[in-house]
Amino acid sequence: MQIAKVIGTVVGNQKEPSLRGSKFLLVRFVDENGEDISNGYEVAIDAVGAGVSEWVLVSRGSAARQIEGSEKRPSDAAIVAIIDTVSVENRLIYSKKDHY
Amino acid sequence: MQIAKVIGTVVGNQKEPSLRGSKFLLVRFVDENGEDISNGYEVAIDAVGAGVSEWVLVSRGSAARQIEGSEKRPSDAAIVAIIDTVSVENRLIYSKKDHY
Amino acid sequence: MQIAKVIGTVVGNQKEPSLRGSKFLLVRFVDENGEDISNGYEVAIDAVGAGVSEWVLVSRGSAARQIEGSEKRPSDAAIVAIIDTVSVENRLIYSKKDHY
Amino acid sequence: MQIAKVIGTVVGNQKEPSLRGSKFLLVRFVDENGEDISNGYEVAIDAVGAGVSEWVLVSRGSAARQIEGSEKRPSDAAIVAIIDTVSVENRLIYSKKDHY
Amino acid sequence: MQIAKVIGTVVGNQKEPSLRGSKFLLVRFVDENGEDISNGYEVAIDAVGAGVSEWVLVSRGSAARQIEGSEKRPSDAAIVAIIDTVSVENRLIYSKKDHY
Numbered sequence: 001m002q003i004a005k006v007i008g009t010v011v012g013n014q015k016e017p018s019l020r021g022s023k024f025l026l027v028r029f030v031d032e033n034g035e036d037i038s039n040g041y042e043v044a045i046d047a048v049g050a051g052v053s054e055w056v057l058v059s060r061g062s063a064a065r066q067i068e069g070s071e072k073r074p075s076d077a078a079i080v081a082i083i084d085t086v087s088v089e090n091r092l093i094y095s096k097k098d099h100y
Numbered sequence: 101m102q103i104a105k106v107i108g109t110v111v112g113n114q115k116e117p118s119l120r121g122s123k124f125l126l127v128r129f130v131d132e133n134g135e136d137i138s139n140g141y142e143v144a145i146d147a148v149g150a151g152v153s154e155w156v157l158v159s160r161g162s163a164a165r166q167i168e169g170s171e172k173r174p175s176d177a178a179i180v181a182i183i184d185t186v187s188v189e190n191r192l193i194y195s196k197k198d199h200y
Numbered sequence: 201m202q203i204a205k206v207i208g209t210v211v212g213n214q215k216e217p218s219l220r221g222s223k224f225l226l227v228r229f230v231d232e233n234g235e236d237i238s239n240g241y242e243v244a245i246d247a248v249g250a251g252v253s254e255w256v257l258v259s260r261g262s263a264a265r266q267i268e269g270s271e272k273r274p275s276d277a278a279i280v281a282i283i284d285t286v287s288v289e290n291r292l293i294y295s296k297k298d299h300y
Numbered sequence: 301m302q303i304a305k306v307i308g309t310v311v312g313n314q315k316e317p318s319l320r321g322s323k324f325l326l327v328r329f330v331d332e333n334g335e336d337i338s339n340g341y342e343v344a345i346d347a348v349g350a351g352v353s354e355w356v357l358v359s360r361g362s363a364a365r366q367i368e369g370s371e372k373r374p375s376d377a378a379i380v381a382i383i384d385t386v387s388v389e390n391r392l393i394y395s396k397k398d399h400y
Numbered sequence: 401m402q403i404a405k406v407i408g409t410v411v412g413n414q415k416e417p418s419l420r421g422s423k424f425l426l427v428r429f430v431d432e433n434g435e436d437i438s439n440g441y442e443v444a445i446d447a448v449g450a451g452v453s454e455w456v457l458v459s460r461g462s463a464a465r466q467i468e469g470s471e472k473r474p475s476d477a478a479i480v481a482i483i484d485t486v487s488v489e490n491r492l493i494y495s496k497k498d499h500y
Contacts, residue, residue, distance in 0.1 A: 015181030063376035076163035081315030115281030215481030363476035381415030
């Protein structure tokens with residue numbers, strides 16, 4: 001999975017029928033220190049109710065369909081968790097509580 | 101999924117039988133501000149009737165086969181939605197109505 | 201799918217039994233103007249009888265197995281169409297007839 | 301598979317139900333000499349009890365679900381082995397014993 | 401598939417049970433002229449008995465599991481053929497016989 005920041009939303013009404021009801025969030029991939037990764041954005045289906053500026057875990061490929069209701073959807077990216085903390089060698093690098 | 105602009109079409113008559121009847125659109129990947137991404141093009145099967153210069157959502161990998169009629173097709177990219185709006189931190193970055 | 205030029209062949213006799221009888225073509229990925237893409241080559245199974253210097257469409261990943269006889273083959277890339285034309289904003293960029 | 305160093309952990313309580321009980325480790329990809337690879341990090345499910353600073357093998361894509369209990373999980377990366385040695389042309393490049 | 405040179409081996413005893421008995425080879429990706437590709441290495445399961453310095457074909461993703469005994473293994477890369485020759489526009493670029 002990759003760490004990403006939710007930065008916005010994408011809306012499209014004319015779409016594959018099986019995608020109706022899906023919420024598309026625009027996320028920017030960051031490294032473990034929160035630095036942007038070049039060209040690193042994705043449009044992912046939100047499976048956990050994430051909000052703008054939250055750090056999330058994004059799964060891509062067929063893993064994105066292993067979500068209840070998404071098994072037959074043509075989606076290749078999904079937000080599968082909202083991140084509470086990121087630690088590197090036992091140092092807390094990111095904590096959701098400090099950001100909200 | 102990735103955001104892309106439809107820029108053209110690709111035609112090939114000598115092809116895998118299961119691809120007959122598929123429409124191949126040439127798309128260029130852009131970031132959320134509409135800037136081209138280097139080397140970022142794809143030939144995708146059109147599942148939603150997209151037209152040249154429209155912004156679309158492209159799914160890749162096995163997700164591209166989760167489209168009615170495409171389950172057994174050797175296609176690894178599909179246009180799954182036509183984008184109406186892209187918003188970043190509640191600012192409208194792109195709106196189809198402004199472009200057409 | 202990606203646009204590629206067929207540039208050669210790869211032969212290997214000691215291989216996975218299920219690959220016997222497959223023809224491996226060496227292709228170089230190009231952008232829509234026919235310019236090489238850096239590091240952009242692939243060895244793909246030929247499913248449509250493509251020849252050296254022809255422009256072709258290459259599918260990768262599990263899509264490459266959606267070809268009759270390839271369902272159980274350990275191949276991750278296949279040539280699925282020979283390109284006749286590539287058009288960008290209704291301008292003809294490439295036409296097979298002009299090249300042969 | 302890729303060689304990676306375990307550098308930390310990621311915790312997220314609000315997640316896809318099927319991911320409950322999974323341990324997310326933060327790994328940095330390295331080449332065979334242990335040099336970091338740019339942008340090369342991943343958040344992977346730990347299947348073998350790896351610890352911080354250990355060298356591990358990471359599988360990505362649908363392979364990451366071929367682990368007991370993960371078949372239906374939306375995870376696209378898993379740690380599948382702890383590396384004991386890496387040899388290049390019969391020279392020992394890395395040995396776990398020398399590091400611990 | 402990609403062309404690669406076998407450069408070494410990786411050993412890890414603490415691993416996913418289904419990987420027991422698999423031989424992990426370290427390969428470096430090369431272009432058709434044998435030039436290294438930056439960051440281009442992989443750890444692949446050997447399915448054809450390849451040896452150090454041989455040129456091989458590597459399949460990645462779910463294709464790597466289409467090998468007898470690997471269907472349920474969490475491996476995302478496999479060596480599926482040992483290359484005898486590589487030809488570009490009918491010129492022999494590489495021949496195993498010339499190297500051994």
